[in-house]
Amino acid sequence: MTPGSWSPSAPAGKLTRGDRLAGALLGQALGDALGFVVEAEPPVAAAAYVREFLQTDRAGERHRPSFPFGQYTDDTQLARELLLSVREAGGWSPSAFAGRVAALFQDGRDVGAGPGTRGAAERLLAGASWRESGAVAPYAGNGSAMRVAPLGVLFAEDAVGLRLAAGEQSRITHRDPRCAAGAVAV
Incomplete structure (x- = not known):
């Protein structure tokens, strides 16, 4: 194979939502690991x-x-947990995702989390609501933007739902509005 000679096995319009989700998560994991x-x-x-x-x-x-x-890091771990929470809840549920965030940290499986995300997980484990668990300024990290790709695939036909879900998943770990704006922008 020469550079530029690769072509997908199916045209982009023929990819299933599952294909797109797998591609988004795999691409994230590869970029994150590198x-x-x-x-x-x-x-x-x-x-x-x-x-x-x-x-x-x-x-x-x-x-x-x-x-x-x-x-790979907690960025990919949390994107995976986000996707698993959607599958388990039968749709987007901030509470379900918050539960998976807490479990990841409770089990000590997180890799490379920043202080904002770690603090949010600790607050979730202590019983905080997902609406109140996120770190406030100055913890305006990019974690919520790093994990949002699966929602882009799931809400590809629903821009309003996508903005809402992207903002909600951000709030779980980062309540600074700049973080939600970054997640929505991605």
Whole structure:
């Protein structure tokens, strides 16, 4: 196969919603795993890592010795939990997603969560409502935007529902309105 010669097995219009959900989650996991090694690093370090990867066709393991190569972060974990909560609840339910967020952290399965998300999970575990669990400023992290892709697929034909669900899932971990705006924008 030569660069640019790949074509999907089905035209984009023929992909099922399941195909699109799988693609969104797989794409997120791959990008998250490749980017985890330079997360929170200065742009020059990230650029050097990308150059190294492109020149050697191999991703290196830097700054994350306690995790295996290819490990994705809580961003992908929470996107997966969001999707599982929709399946289990039979539709979008902020309460169902909040329960899965709490369980992920209660079991200690989270990877690389920031202080805002970790604090929200602790508040959920202590009995806070999903409406009140999210971190407030200055914790205006991007986690709620990082995990929202499955909702984009699920609400592809319902822009109003998508905005509502994106904002609600954001509020569970980040109540700063900038976070909800970022999730809605994605």
